[in-house]
Amino acid sequence: MKMARRFLIMAKKHWGELALAIFGLLGATLMNLVTPEIVRRVTAYLSLPDTPQMRVILTYAAILAASYLLRAVFRFISMYVSHVAAWSFVGELTLRIYDKLQQLSLRYYQDKQTGQLMSRMINDSRQLEVLIAHALPDLISNLLVIFGVAVMIFLIDPLLALLTLIPVPFVLFSSVIFSKKVAPLFRINQEVLGDLNGAVQDNLSGMKEIQAFGKEENELHKMRRACRHYSYVNIHANFANAIFHPTVEFITSMGTVIVVAVGGWLAMQGRMSTADIIGFFMYLSLFYQPLAALARLVEDVQTAFAGGRRVFEVLDADIEIQDEPGAAPLGRVSGALEFRHVKFSYLPEEPVLEDVSFSVKAGEMIAIVGPTGVGKSTVVALTERFYDPQEGQILMDGRDIKNASVASVRGNISMVLQDIFLFNGTIAENIAYGVENASMDDIVRAAQAAFADEFIRQMPEGYETVVGERGVRLSGGQKQRISIARAILRDTPILILDEATSAVDTETEAQIQQAIDALAGTRTVIVIAHRLSTVMKADKILVLENGRIVEQGSHRELAAQNGLYAKLCRVQWGQSTGTPV
Structure with missing residues (x-):
């Protein structure tokens, strides 16, 4: 019930709609009680010794028809309004999950499958529609029916009414047992569905x-x-369901057996009229039907709760990277960047960076090189504040970025990654992704600066060409240049190029290098590369090994030291001695 209460609190803005739906349920329940009473009264009237009058019969028929019409109206109100509330809430909940996923740090995604998260956001949240539009209204409706029928049958004959209640404790007991047994099964169902979604994705x-x-x-x-x-x-x-449903139906059927036996005996003793017996039977069908439906309700509720638990696992996840209390926006920085004794690890027992310190002046180009897995991309991730270091500080223009708003830190940085992600839209939309209301002239100028304008104009629809999912219609080099154009258009004081030329041919690399050289001096540029030809013009080169900076200086200085950088140059250019200068 705690979960149901929490969802109802989250759906507070829809309480008015839910109240109207409950009003419809109440009206429909009252109308359901009319039929047995009318039939009982007609039967009693026809049993009188006087000759029945057609006018009375037609009056009862008219009342019955009016009750059916009103029941239809009340049911429409209940069903439609409850679905409006449910689907509105599901849409809001789905958006809330998505918003939460955007706030979670990249650490959260390290052990998650995209398909799994999609299943939680779409499939699991959708189960709440069953809870709000079906299970809870049906539960309320059934309780109202049970209460209303109980009042009517006690008015007809208290003794027989008490006897008809005998199956109720057994139904409730079996429902509790079933709920405890089946809840883990439905939770497993949702987990397996998430795994299947992950595998398909x-x-x-x-x-x-x-x-x-x-x-x-x-x-x-x-x-x-x-x-x-x-x-x-x-x-x-569903095997458990297959046992539970018939069991409940059998138990409730025993109530009918009791009425037949005891009611028949009471009628033979002259203590009950035929009209009361008929009315009692009709009320009884209304009484046991909700009890039998309890099995389906338990199933629906357990399915919804299984999805709800998975939804709350996302909503309750800790947001690792968020604004500190009192965090202020950075504004537009000059581009100066400094790492002070930074230590970081993704897992406690596996340090990635150890006491890393360096500084970059505004407008400088620095390069970070080293063997695979030494923490080069981690430096980028920390600069963007995708993670926070366990020790040390990262400063922009002398301000610790941890004390600045996350949005303002990232608003000063543009990134071009090796694995370029393009949205399934036009080329123009992808270039302008980071800039609000960019003009077409601005987009074209950015593309020209990135040496992308020529190939774009050769495409069937030019800048309006749809690139496909993840840019599938473009080559690796074309995607890289569009990504660079996107970064140029954003015009931030810091530009990060993480292996921007690692997957392109020599000609494309030369074009990308031209674009990078043109940007040098206009903003701070941080280049991470395995191809050392792309870092030779950097003002400063940092050499990482085992999570530490072991060398730093210009290309010429580091080549002369005959250390790790010189070794990497010799390996890459196939020289036994010396390096290109």
Whole structure:
């Protein structure tokens, strides 16, 4: 019930709609009680010794027809309004989950599959519609029916009414047992569905690799196992339902048996009229129907709660990177950057950076090089404040970025990564992604500066060409140049290039290098590269090894030291001695 209460609090703005839906339920319940009473009264009237009058019969028929019409109106109000409230809430909840996902740091995503998170945001939140629009209204409706019918049958015959209540404790007991047994099963269902979504998303994203390596049969076999497991857990959960539903129906049927036996005996003793017996039977069908429906309600509630738990796991996740109390915006910085004794690790037992210190003046170009896995990209991630260091400080224009608003820190930085992400929109939309209300002239100038204008104009729709999901219609070099154009258009004081030329050919690399050289001096540029030809013109080169800066200086200075940088140059250019200068 704590979870239901929490969801109801979250849906507070829809309480008015829910109240109207409950009003509809109350009206429909009252109208349901009219039919048995009318039939009872008509039966009693026809049993009188006097000749029945058609006018009386027609009056009862008119009342019955009016009750059916009103019941339809009340049911429409209840069903429509409850669905309006439910789907509005689901849409708001989905947006709330998405907003929370945007606030979580990259550390949260390290062990999460995209498909899993999509399942929580879409599938699990959708289960709340069942809770709000179906389970809770049905529960309220059924309780009202049970209460109303109980009042009517006690008015007809208290003794027989008490006897009809005998099955109720058994139904409630079996429902509690069923709920405890089935809740873990539905939770497993949602988890397995999330796993299946994750597997499908991975395979669709990696379809090129699957086909290139001829692994279609292998992946089909894995997907077949996943689908069978998903089918199995659903069948296992519904096996419990298959036992519970007939059990409840059998128990409630015993109430009818009691009425037939005891009611018949009372009628033979002259203590009940035929009209009362008929009315009692009709009320009884209304009384036991909600009890029998309890099985379905328990199933719906458990399914919704299973999804709700997974939703709250996201909503309750700690936001690691957020504004500190009193954090102020940085404003536009000059581009000066400093690391002071920074220490960082993704896992406690695996340090990535150890006592890293360096400074960059505004407008300088620095390069960070070193073997794979020494923490080069981690420096970038810390600068963007995707993570916070465990020790030390990172300063922009002399201000600790941890004491500045996250948005203002990131608003001063543009990034060009090795793995470029382009949205499924036009080239112009992707270039202008980081700038509000960019003009077409601005977009074209940025593309020209990135040496992208020529190939863009050669495309069928030019700047209005749709690039496809993740830019699938473009080559690696084209995506890189569009990414550089995006960074140029944003015009931030700090530009980070993380392996921006690692996956392109020599000609494209030369064009990208021209674009980078043109930016030198206009903003602070941080270059991370394995191709050392792209860092030779840097004002300062930092050499990382085992998470520490072991060398720093210009290309010429480091080449003369004959240390790690010189070794990397010799390995890359195939020289036994010396390095290009």
